Amino acid sequence: MERRTFITRTGLAGAIAATSAPAIVHAQTALRWRLASSFPKSLDTIFGAAEVFAKKVGELSGGKFLISVHAAGEIMPAFGVVDAVQNATVEIAHTAPYYFFGKDETFALGCAIPFGLNSRQMTAWMVEGNGLKLMREFYHQYNIVNFPGGNTGAQMGGWFRKEIKSLADMKGLKMRIGGFGGRVLERIGAVPQNIPGGDIYPALEKGTIDAAEWVGPYDDEKLGFVKVAKYYYYPGWWEGTGQGHNIMNLDKWNALPRHYQAAIEMASRDTFTWVTGKYDYVNPPALKRLLVAGAILKPFPQEVLEACYNAANEIYADLNKTNPHFNKMYTSLSAFRNESLAWMQVAELSYDSFMMRMRTRT
Amino acid sequence: MERRTFITRTGLAGAIAATSAPAIVHAQTALRWRLASSFPKSLDTIFGAAEVFAKKVGELSGGKFLISVHAAGEIMPAFGVVDAVQNATVEIAHTAPYYFFGKDETFALGCAIPFGLNSRQMTAWMVEGNGLKLMREFYHQYNIVNFPGGNTGAQMGGWFRKEIKSLADMKGLKMRIGGFGGRVLERIGAVPQNIPGGDIYPALEKGTIDAAEWVGPYDDEKLGFVKVAKYYYYPGWWEGTGQGHNIMNLDKWNALPRHYQAAIEMASRDTFTWVTGKYDYVNPPALKRLLVAGAILKPFPQEVLEACYNAANEIYADLNKTNPHFNKMYTSLSAFRNESLAWMQVAELSYDSFMMRMRTRT
Numbered sequence: 001m002e003r004r005t006f007i008t009r010t011g012l013a014g015a016i017a018a019t020s021a022p023a024i025v026h027a028q029t030a031l032r033w034r035l036a037s038s039f040p041k042s043l044d045t046i047f048g049a050a051e052v053f054a055k056k057v058g059e060l061s062g063g064k065f066l067i068s069v070h071a072a073g074e075i076m077p078a079f080g081v082v083d084a085v086q087n088a089t090v091e092i093a094h095t096a097p098y099y100f101f102g103k104d105e106t107f108a109l110g111c112a113i114p115f116g117l118n119s120r121q122m123t124a125w126m127v128e129g130n131g132l133k134l135m136r137e138f139y140h141q142y143n144i145v146n147f148p149g150g151n152t153g154a155q156m157g158g159w160f161r162k163e164i165k166s167l168a169d170m171k172g173l174k175m176r177i178g179g180f181g182g183r184v185l186e187r188i189g190a191v192p193q194n195i196p197g198g199d200i201y202p203a204l205e206k207g208t209i210d211a212a213e214w215v216g217p218y219d220d221e222k223l224g225f226v227k228v229a230k231y232y233y234y235p236g237w238w239e240g241t242g243q244g245h246n247i248m249n250l251d252k253w254n255a256l257p258r259h260y261q262a263a264i265e266m267a268s269r270d271t272f273t274w275v276t277g278k279y280d281y282v283n284p285p286a287l288k289r290l291l292v293a294g295a296i297l298k299p300f301p302q303e304v305l306e307a308c309y310n311a312a313n314e315i316y317a318d319l320n321k322t323n324p325h326f327n328k329m330y331t332s333l334s335a336f337r338n339e340s341l342a343w344m345q346v347a348e349l350s351y352d353s354f355m356m357r358m359r360t361r362t
Numbered sequence: 363m364e365r366r367t368f369i370t371r372t373g374l375a376g377a378i379a380a381t382s383a384p385a386i387v388h389a390q391t392a393l394r395w396r397l398a399s400s401f402p403k404s405l406d407t408i409f410g411a412a413e414v415f416a417k418k419v420g421e422l423s424g425g426k427f428l429i430s431v432h433a434a435g436e437i438m439p440a441f442g443v444v445d446a447v448q449n450a451t452v453e454i455a456h457t458a459p460y461y462f463f464g465k466d467e468t469f470a471l472g473c474a475i476p477f478g479l480n481s482r483q484m485t486a487w488m489v490e491g492n493g494l495k496l497m498r499e500f501y502h503q504y505n506i507v508n509f510p511g512g513n514t515g516a517q518m519g520g521w522f523r524k525e526i527k528s529l530a531d532m533k534g535l536k537m538r539i540g541g542f543g544g545r546v547l548e549r550i551g552a553v554p555q556n557i558p559g560g561d562i563y564p565a566l567e568k569g570t571i572d573a574a575e576w577v578g579p580y581d582d583e584k585l586g587f588v589k590v591a592k593y594y595y596y597p598g599w600w601e602g603t604g605q606g607h608n609i610m611n612l613d614k615w616n617a618l619p620r621h622y623q624a625a626i627e628m629a630s631r632d633t634f635t636w637v638t639g640k641y642d643y644v645n646p647p648a649l650k651r652l653l654v655a656g657a658i659l660k661p662f663p664q665e666v667l668e669a670c671y672n673a674a675n676e677i678y679a680d681l682n683k684t685n686p687h688f689n690k691m692y693t694s695l696s697a698f699r700n701e702s703l704a705w706m707q708v709a710e711l712s713y714d715s716f717m718m719r720m721r722t723r724t
Contacts (some may be wrong), residue, residue: 056628118713120515120638121642124639125643154710217705240717258424266631276482278486278490281491282490284702285701287704336643338721346597347519348516354599355477
């Protein structure tokens with residue numbers, strides 16, 4: 001076979017033409033991992049992130065490093081994934097770490113806390129600030145290494161059966177909301193409820209609960225809340241963004257060849273971009289459809305937001321005294337947040353506000 | 363050598379332990395490419411993006427696919443990179459495609475146009491919308507394939523020697539501004555000037571020009587404008603975000619093994635996240651330092667913004683009649699932008715605004 005024919009047949013014409021170095025054979029190790037997701041398949045963006053991630057790792061390794069993706073409940077419950085990764089029952093999981101704030105509130109800081117970071121701020125704090133570094137110090141005690149895997153953007157404040165006109169309307173209000181947000185609501189006299197996604201609709205319909213938050217227009221629409229609770233509040237102050245993470249057993253990670261570690265890192269970055277990109281693309285038409293279906297958009301009254309803001313800060317002040325990990329990370333997060341807000345309100349907010357104003361005129 | 367020793371020495375213990383499949387040897391092709399950047403090394407974020415990209419491609423390929431990065435002027439001028447990639451003088455370049463809007467205005471649509479997308483919208487339109495698909499159709503005629511490689515976020519409106527109080531103050535104003543923004547300014551009676559970065563300071567100092575835009579606080583600070591033009595305006599309406607691209611010769615791309623294509627794609631995604639993350643992290647302290655140095659922050663008067671907005675829309679209406687590529691892409695971009703603005707002003711803007719308000723109180 002002449003050289004030209006060989007090159008063409010192997011499809012490496014350009015590759016070889018571009019260099020004078022000979023082709024070198026390098027070992028690619030065949031590897032199979034299992035990924036446990038904390039999300040149901042119905043959340044096609046958040047659950048889908050793990051599928052996108054696994055696909056990319058496969059492509060980067062020439063099909064040698066294969067990760068099978070399992071929805072919540074398939075090989076373990078949604079909230080079993082931290083223990084499972086710690087014990088190497090699975091090598092890797094995809095989760096929203098604030099689910100584990102009962103273990104330690106610090107988990108929530110890399111995911112979402114009330115009145116925390118927005119998605120641009122979260123990215124900056126993770127990528128260039130101390131966020132990822134501090135988060136990894138924390139995860140190290142669980143024998144876990146973590147990679148940010150996507151932000152939802154600011155979420156909605158949920159569906160309410162009755163209009164909220166004042167802080168007084170929040171007293172005794174039974175609301176489906178998890179974790180940190182619920183703890184803040186308790187302080188202003190509301191009654192947080194933990195209810196799995198599938199049980200929210202009947203509870204709202206019967207009036208067992210008065211309100212429920214889920215994610216944003218695209219995910220909320222699927223659960224049909226607009227039919228039983230028309231007031232759709234904003235913003236979801238407990239989730240200025242929600243950041244998913246890929247968490248891995250540290251021993252499994254350390255044993256990976258360097259270019260497979262790079263594949264994990266890069267594929268996580270890919271999903272990171274994809275999750276926000278997809279939410280930002282599918283939420284606008286979903287919101288339009290919800291409005292057509294009868295949703296009544298309402299901002300939370302300023303006094304409700306301020307009471308919750310103050311309650312959250314009280315909780316953080318307490319935690320800073322009792323939880324050194326939380327204190328270290330929260331100090332870093334809040335300092336960056338405040339500095340960032342001062343800059344973001346200049347060019348970014350003024351640009352967006354002007355564009356929003358002009359849109360309604362044309 | 364017993365098996366255990368061999369495994370430890372090759373560093374593959376965990377990799378092999380995690381799977382029962384045997385290790386398979388897979389070809390990694392040694393490859394060297396040259397990347398021409400349109401940016402000087404002094405722009406350590408935008409230029410740095412190409413360095414981060416090349417490093418990641420190296421890691422993903424186990425050090426076999428090496429890309430050397432060359433600053434503007436090193437192997438070709440900043441604005442020679444599209445021709446060079448088209449002719450395969452270099453395999454790949456990193457640039458801000460709006461530099462080439464003189465060739466065809468369509469180049470600017472994937473990078474920045476006046477009153478175009480913000481960075482979240484640009485990402486969504488690229489990743490999930492038609493942006494990247496349409497951009498690639500356009501680039502195909504140049505024998506180029508493109509990958510988004512990072513957004514700056516909303517830029518600043520530049521440095522002015524005198525305060526701008528009304529639209530009348532813009533008449534005859536000589537401003538250093540390139541491309542599309544300059545064409546809009548012409549329509550409202552200003553006089554755009556093309557001046558390379560290094561020559562702006564003396565021109566501002568002597569009064570040869572009245573104003574100059576560059577990027578944002580972090581990059582602007584390095585050129586020292588605050589010493590000669592104190593009024594620092596916002597927002598940079600010609601650049602709600604500026605998106606860099608990696609552009610590649612299509613034949614070189616097609617000849618790459620699939621996992622090297624994936625490496626290019628994933629490393630581009632990595633820089634994509636890194637660029638915005640870094641700018642968002644370094645701009646806030648830079649703005650603070652500029653204020654200490656005497657910068658006077660000013661929003662453009664509403665009538666100036668509106669006149670520019672209307673002028674830009676007139677230009678787009680003309681281009682839509684004469685440039686079919688532009689028309690196709692602009693139609694897609696503006697439809698998504700308007701739908702997105704309606705959603706972004708709900709949860710995202712209300713969250714950010716509230717946080718900005720509370721920051722100044724505590």
